[in-house]
Amino acid sequence: MKVSTISLIASTLFAVASAGPLTLLKRNSRWNYQTDKIYGVNIGGWLVLEPYITPSLFEAASETSEVPVDEWHYTQALGKDEAESRLQEHWSTWITETDFEYIAAAGLNFVRLPIGYWAFQLADGDPYVQGQVEYLDKALEWCGNHGLKAWIDLHGAPGSQNGFDNSGRRGEISWQNTTGYVDLTVDILDQITTKYAGSKYADVVIGIELLNEPLGSELNFDELVDFYNKGYELVRNHGDAPVIIHDAYLPDHTFDNVLNTEQDPNAWDVVVDHHHYQVFDVGSLQQTIDEHVKTACGWGWSENTEFHWSLCGEWTAALTDCAKWLNGANRGARYDATFSNTEYIGSCNQLYTADDSYFTDDVVANYRKYVEAQMDSFLYGKNAGWVFWCWKTENTIEWDFQRLLGLGIIPQPLDDRQYPNQCGFE
Numbered sequence: 295m296k297v298s299t300i301s302l303i304a305s306t307l308f309a310v311a312s313a314g315p316l317t318l319l320k321r322n323s324r325w326n327y328q329t330d331k332i333y334g335v336n337i338g339g340w341l342v343l344e345p346y347i348t349p350s351l352f353e354a355a356s357e358t359s360e361v362p363v364d365e366w367h368y369t370q371a372l373g374k375d376e377a378e379s380r381l382q383e384h385w386s387t388w389i390t391e392t393d394f395e396y397i398a399a400a401g402l403n404f405v406r407l408p409i410g411y412w413a414f415q416l417a418d419g420d421p422y423v424q425g426q427v428e429y430l431d432k433a434l435e436w437c438g439n440h441g442l443k444a445w446i447d448l449h450g451a452p453g454s455q456n457g458f459d460n461s462g463r464r465g466e467i468s469w470q471n472t473t474g475y476v477d478l479t480v481d482i483l484d485q486i487t488t489k490y491a492g493s494k495y496a497d498v499v500i501g502i503e504l505l506n507e508p509l510g511s512e513l514n515f516d517e518l519v520d521f522y523n524k525g526y527e528l529v530r531n532h533g534d535a536p537v538i539i540h541d542a543y544l545p546d547h548t549f550d551n552v553l554n555t556e557q558d559p560n561a562w563d564v565v566v567d568h569h570h571y572q573v574f575d576v577g578s579l580q581q582t583i584d585e586h587v588k589t590a591c592g593w594g595w596s597e598n599t600e601f602h603w604s605l606c607g608e609w610t611a612a613l614t615d616c617a618k619w620l621n622g623a624n625r626g627a628r629y630d631a632t633f634s635n636t637e638y639i640g641s642c643n644q645l646y647t648a649d650d651s652y653f654t655d656d657v658v659a660n661y662r663k664y665v666e667a668q669m670d671s672f673l674y675g676k677n678a679g680w681v682f683w684c685w686k687t688e689n690t691i692e693w694d695f696q697r698l699l700g701l702g703i704i705p706q707p708l709d710d711r712q713y714p715n716q717c718g719f720e
Contacts, residue, residue, distance in 0.1 A: 323534050325443060325500035327565055327603040332443075332679030333708055334404030335397060335695050336608060337433065339684065340389045341409045341426040342449045343368060344460050345623040347687045351384060352623055363623040365410070366463040370421035378423040385429045393685065394436040400699060401708045405442055406607055406681045407433055408449035408506065410462045414482045417452040417475070422462070434490075437498045445501035445538060445607075446490050451479045456509035459622055467512050476521060479505070483528050491533035502529050503538035503567060503607070510542030518542060519552055526553055526561065536563040538607075543569075550601035565678065568597060569608035570668070573615040576628055576636050583660040586613065587667040591717035594671030606672040608683040611665050611703055612692035616642035620690075648689035653701050659712075661703045667716045669708070674719045 339347030343365040352361050355371050362368040369377040397405060409430055412422035430446070437444050450461040453468035453475040469475050483504060490499050504525035508518055526537050539549060546568075553561040570593055572578040572586055581589070597604040614629040615621060626632025630642040644652035653661075672680035682704075687694045691701070698704045705711065 324496055324536060327536065327563075327605070327678040328676070330678075331673055332404045332605060332681065333402050334406060334679070334681035335402055335685040336406045336408065336681055336683045337389055337393075337685055338408060339687065340385065341407070341413065341429060342460060342462065343384075346617050346619040346690060347684065347693075348384070348388070349618055349623075350688060351380070352619075354380075361623050364459040364462060364464045366421060369423055374421070374423055377421075378425065381423055382425060385426065389429075389433070389685075391432075391436045391439065394433070394440045394442060396696070397685065398440040398442055400695075400704075401706070403442060404444065404500075404679070404681065405433070405437060405685075406445045406447050406503075408447045408460075410450035411448065411452055411479060411482045412450070412462065414485050415478065417478060420452075434495060434498050442498070443500045444498055445503050446486060446499060447503040447506050447538075447607075448479075448483065448486065449506040451475065451505055451508075455505055455513070456507050457512070458507065458509075460507070464622060467509060469508075470513055470517055476517070480521070480524050480528070483525050487528045487532045487535075491529050491535040493533065496533070496535075499535055501536045501538045501565060503540065505540060507540055507569065508542045510544040510548075513542070515542075515544075522552060526564070534563070536565055538565050538567050538605075540567045540569070540607075546596045547600055554601055556601075564602050566597075566600060566602045566604045567607040568593070568604055569683075570606055571608075571610060571612070573610075573612050573620075574628075576639070579614065579629055579639050580637075583613075583663055586664050587716055590664065590667040590671050592671075593668075594674040594677055594717060594719065598675035598677055600676070603676055603678045605678040606668075606680045609668050609672070609680060610683055610693050611661050611698050613661065613664065614640070614642065614645055614692065616645035617687075617690040617693060618646055620693075645692065648691050648697075650691070650701070653691070653703075658701055658703055661698075661701075662705075663713045663716065665698075665703055666705065666711055666713050669705075670711075670715075670717050670719060674717070 345352045355362055355368050362371045409426055413426035451469045453472045454461040454463045455469040457465055457467045522539050529535055529537050549566055553564045555561050615627045616629050621633050627642050628636040629639050631638040682695050685695050691697045
């Protein structure tokens, strides 16, 4: 080796050492989103209730009144003691370590773990009950036992960041415009990151998602960016976990200049989480299967060119919105025109009752085409992978990973393709 080469190596090592011993080691120290792909499922309906995932819980809470529409009203209707008793039973039985064993056996390597703010702190007047953190910790232990990685996803913020029942409270979006709610969310993120962003969970936790699905069209964008910047700083104050920001249902590339390493060299390991569905508007529901596939492929092409790594943190096999209460408790579906006086497209009878007979060979083929196209799209190029919503439901086949496996709609192994190269990526 020439002396000049030795000198160059020595000077380079000196420069790295001068920059600080952790400067390079921190980056990608838990998961390399550039090279390693995620194949995952969401553990939905467990630590945050959703009526369409476990309708029996909500029906059982309506003995003397209407069915509660979300977890806030569920706990309000039952009262603290009864709600805690029923939820402890739900938390201890709906998801167990066996589920994590099956998840790994299906070829998956990842779970996304939604949890609400109320598991950590309550806002004034909240009827929620607590106890979810114990089960979150169990889930992370089970991940470690079965070789799975995880994100901790703050799924609901005080006042609701989107007005959806999955935020804990359906209706008004008051997260930004009620004094103290954003600050409380930051305090809760501080609790989460203090515990989970550090070395104790480094072998399992490969992301802290600052907030699930803030509805960008209804929020102040600059204030949302400020929240993301504060959340990023909290994660970095406590460890080297990757930071996950949701796209707020805004157009692709909206967050290219947020926490951008070229503009801020102190920002690193930031992933943008996209959620993709084609069932929440009449136009999408009216599409042919080829049109659905084309739309899905377009996501991969577009998001591959974003600045940050991107990942689809929620998607589904669903081609209808027929699942009971998918649009909210006590609401119907657009597909059969029982919700919002929409145009009739088809009957929901068989899907509403989770009837396997609906899935004839031709129907299964269409679902399989759609699923494969989405999988291919979310794995293309810089796209870091996919996380299906969700692992299990009580009776909703289109959204139930396990039931879809049984029907042959989810490929096994996951890279098996009956309809290869639909998107033209190769």
